[in-house]
Amino acid sequence: MLKVQDVDLSIQRVPILHQVSLEIAAGTTCGLIGRNGAGKTTLIRAIMGALSVDAGSIYFGEHALHSAKIHERAGQGIGYLPEDRRLVPHFTVEENIMVSLWANKITDLTRLKWVYDLMPEIGRFADRKAMTLSGGQQKLVALARAMVAGTDLLILDEPFEGVAPALAARLMEVIADLRSENLTVLVSESDYTHSQKVVDKVYAIERGHISLMEMTNEVSASS
Numbered sequence: 001m002l003k004v005q006d007v008d009l010s011i012q013r014v015p016i017l018h019q020v021s022l023e024i025a026a027g028t029t030c031g032l033i034g035r036n037g038a039g040k041t042t043l044i045r046a047i048m049g050a051l052s053v054d055a056g057s058i059y060f061g062e063h064a065l066h067s068a069k070i071h072e073r074a075g076q077g078i079g080y081l082p083e084d085r086r087l088v089p090h091f092t093v094e095e096n097i098m099v100s101l102w103a104n105k106i107t108d109l110t111r112l113k114w115v116y117d118l119m120p121e122i123g124r125f126a127d128r129k130a131m132t133l134s135g136g137q138q139k140l141v142a143l144a145r146a147m148v149a150g151t152d153l154l155i156l157d158e159p160f161e162g163v164a165p166a167l168a169a170r171l172m173e174v175i176a177d178l179r180s181e182n183l184t185v186l187v188s189e190s191d192y193t194h195s196q197k198v199v200d201k202v203y204a205i206e207r208g209h210i211s212l213m214e215m216t217n218e219v220s221a222s223s
Helices: 040-048 093-103 110-118 120-124 135-149 165-181 217-222
Strands: 002-011 014-024 029-033 055-060 078-081 153-157 184-189 201-206 209-212
Touching: 002 040, 014 029, 014 040, 014 055, 029 040, 029 165, 040 078, 040 153, 040 184, 078 135, 093 110, 093 135, 110 120, 110 135, 120 135, 135 153, 135 165, 165 184
Parallel strands: 014 209, 029 184, 029 201, 078 153, 153 184
Antiparallel strands: 002 014, 002 055, 201 209
């Protein structure tokens, strides 16, 4: 489903990613683990088109993402939860979720209803302005927005960062539920404390170099 092959990427001529390769099969959940500054967000932004690669390729199915325009991802069924959420403060919760549908001129609200069914708490504050929510609630809204667009692939960058334990647990419940939807999921963390029970495999990234981690018995048994 998602294949990153030998990607090099520099920012202001400083090399950040070095020959990075990973593969995620359709319908599986993959972890991307690394400390702050290791290159997780850079790799995710490259997949999403916010950063251009110097070399290598990124494919989602038959789509060459490394040469596609940034706005085309949502139309290809890719949803993205950025680390900093990036909600529109003066939009309501529902308006923030609907942005990707509006951008793709989709009038069918089946996906929105599915999100509300999966996260009923979102529906309860659908009319509230995003800026009135707590950081954890905003993460839930950003996840909901990603889920509306991500009919095939979800990319979640540090979804648990800065979130209270109770809301982090709730986020993990929702991500676990997505396994039954046959969605492909890439989730990044500083470690796999939260996601270890749902990931099918884990990549570690350190100083821009990536490797496939050997999974523990606990993680393997849960997947």
